[in-house]
Amino acid sequence: xxSADSPAVDPDDVEPAGAAIAVAFTGALIATAGxxxxxxxxxxxxxxxxxxxxxxxxxxxxxxxxxxxxxR
Numbered sequence: 001x002x003s004a005d006s007p008a009v010d011p012d013d014v015e016p017a018g019a020a021i022a023v024a025f026t027g028a029l030i031a032t033a034g035x036x037x038x039x040x041x042x043x044x045x046x047x048x049x050x051x052x053x054x055x056x057x058x059x060x061x062x063x064x065x066x067x068x069x070x071x072r
Contacts, residue, residue: 020062
């Protein structure tokens with residue numbers, strides 16, 4: 001499937017719950033990478049894990065922002 005087959009995503013198509021899920025998923029990936037890196041590089045990996053957890057906890061803020069900004 002090429003990129004021409006799929007339509008572009010407009011900001012109006014993103015619901016508040018979708019924004020929260022996207023932010024939480026991104027944070028979970030960062031936190032997982034941080035935990036794996038902490039085994040390899042030590043304390044620096046924990047920084048990635050902490051950033052990932054912070055991003056996961058920010059997902060409700062993303063929900064509230066999209067809901068307020070786009071009136072949903």
